[in-house]
Amino acid sequence: MKTIKLNAKLQLIVTSLAIALSSTSLQSANAQSFNSGLPEIGWKSRLSSMGLNKPENVGKTYDFYCQPAAKKLAHAPIWGTSTYTINSGICSAAVHSGMIAESGGVVSVELRKGKEFYTGTIQNEINSQDHIGTKLSFNFRGEAMAAENPGSQSYNQQRRPSSIERVMVNSVQRGLERSIEKAITDIFN
Numbered sequence: 353m354k355t356i357k358l359n360a361k362l363q364l365i366v367t368s369l370a371i372a373l374s375s376t377s378l379q380s381a382n383a384q385s386f387n388s389g390l391p392e393i394g395w396k397s398r399l400s401s402m403g404l405n406k407p408e409n410v411g412k413t414y415d416f417y418c419q420p421a422a423k424k425l426a427h428a429p430i431w432g433t434s435t436y437t438i439n440s441g442i443c444s445a446a447v448h449s450g451m452i453a454e455s456g457g458v459v460s461v462e463l464r465k466g467k468e469f470y471t472g473t474i475q476n477e478i479n480s481q482d483h484i485g486t487k488l489s490f491n492f493r494g495e496a497m498a499a500e501n502p503g504s505q506s507y508n509q510q511r512r513p514s515s516i517e518r519v520m521v522n523s524v525q526r527g528l529e530r531s532i533e534k535a536i537t538d539i540f541n
Contacts, residue, residue, distance in 0.1 A: 390415050390416060390417040390458060391415075391416050391417065392416075392417045392419055393416045393417065393418060393419070393442060393443065394419055394443070395418070395419070395421055395422075395425060395427065395428055395441060395443045395444060396428045396441060397416075397428075397441065397442050397443065398428070398438070398439050398440065398441060398442060399414075399438050399439075399442065399461065399463065399488075399490055400438045400439040404463065405438045405439075405463075405488050407487070407488070409463045410463050410464060410465055410488065411462070411463065411464075412462070412463050413460055413461065413462045413463075413493055414460070414461050414462075414463070415458060415459070415460050415461075416442060416458070416459055416461065417456070417457070417458050417459075418442070418443035418446060418452055418456045418457060418458075418459060419443075419456050420454070420455050420456040421443075421454040421455070421456065425454060427441065427444040427447070427478055428440070428441020428443070428444045429441060429444075429481065430444050430445045430448055430478070430480040430481070431470050431472060431480055431481050431482070431483035432445075432467075432470030432471065432472065432480055432483060432489065433448075433449075433470070433471055433472065433473045433475070433480055434449060434491055435464065435467060435470065435489050435490070435491045436470070436480070436489060436490055436491065437466075437470055437483050437486045437489055438463075438466070438486055438487075438488040438489055438490060439486075440480075440490075442459065442461060442490075443456075443459070444478060445480070445490075445492075446459045446492060447476055447478050448473075448475050448476055448478040448480055449475070449476075449491075449492055449496060450475065450476055450496035450497050451492045451494065451496055451497065452497070453497065459492060459494075460492060460493040460494050461490050461491075461492060461493075462490060462491055462492070462493050463488060463489075463490050464488070464489045464490060464491060465487075465488065465489070466485055466486040466487045466488050466489050467485060467486070467489055468484075468485040469482070469483070469484060469485060470482060470483040470484075470486075470489070
């Protein structure tokens with residue numbers, strides 16, 4: 353059997369790669385996993401841009417999976433509260449209405465007749481605007497996430513770990529890194 357010696361740089365690269373691969377399967381505790389049977393949409397997606405804004409679609413329900421939001425998310429514009437204009441961003445409206453958090457998830461959208469006026473509000477840290485009448489609109493079907501209690505943190509804000517939790521996580525991570533490094537060294541020695 354041939355023994356391969358690694359220099360320090362190559363050993364660091366291999367170790368870093370092993371750590372990166374081992375952590376890619378981790379998922380946020382409040383993120384829902386993607387259901388492959390549903391269309392996956394981004395945060396700028398609108399029913400009007402999907403060609404679903406036809407009067408014959410009124411009353412139909414469409415299910416989508418909103419991807420987890422990017423760190424520097426700029427929410428798509430939305431107009432209305434509970435009932436939104438057809439050109440409102442679907443995922444942003446879903447967060448506004450409390451159906452999902454910015455971690456993404458499944459939404460069920462029902463196409464409806466338009467309203468004469470849409471009232472904008474600020475809900476779940478998302479601002480919707482007033483809008484005059486449109487021919488079509490949509491709302492969400494299903495149960496909204498649990499409402500916030502006064503004084504409790506918002507569901508779309510991640511709780512910051514305590515100093516004890518940070519020390520524990522860092523210790524476990526360092527131990528894991530050393531174990532992976534030792535295993536890789538043993539393989540090549």
